Amino acid sequence: MIEEFVQNSPRIAIIIAAFIFTLFITIVNYFMIDKEKMKEIKERQKKLKKELKDAKHDPKKAMEINQKMMEDIPEQLKQSFRPLLITMIPLIILFSWLRSTFAETVIASTWLWWYIGASIIFSLILRKIFGLQ
Numbered sequence: 001m002i003e004e005f006v007q008n009s010p011r012i013a014i015i016i017a018a019f020i021f022t023l024f025i026t027i028v029n030y031f032m033i034d035k036e037k038m039k040e041i042k043e044r045q046k047k048l049k050k051e052l053k054d055a056k057h058d059p060k061k062a063m064e065i066n067q068k069m070m071e072d073i074p075e076q077l078k079q080s081f082r083p084l085l086i087t088m089i090p091l092i093i094l095f096s097w098l099r100s101t102f103a104e105t106v107i108a109s110t111w112l113w114w115y116i117g118a119s120i121i122f123s124l125i126l127r128k129i130f131g132l133q
Helices: 002-008 010-032 035-054 059-071 073-102 111-130
Strands: none
Touching: 002 010, 002 073, 010 073, 010 111, 035 059, 035 073, 059 073, 073 111
């Protein structure tokens, strides 16, 4: 049934697959990322960027501000790495299935671009809905 649908409507099938997996990733991110901590980091980064812009004529102060900005990077990476651990294995399985399933369709050479395009669009929409900006 799925193979028949994929053969008859490969573009719609890849868009549906992209939506389902993007929804999965967004839900994992929603529950795994500490939104309050990320919000604090973003606010601090925004404040530091403004200070950096004001201190562009003072290289020493600009260097200090850059150092402060760099201090937040490990926490941001930690927050984004946890959901990645959960979604990586399903992503590998999904791409193996997609590659073999769409290999014999009319979009065999472009299925990946269809997936990426649909994923980006759905990710923007779903992240806005879930408040993961």
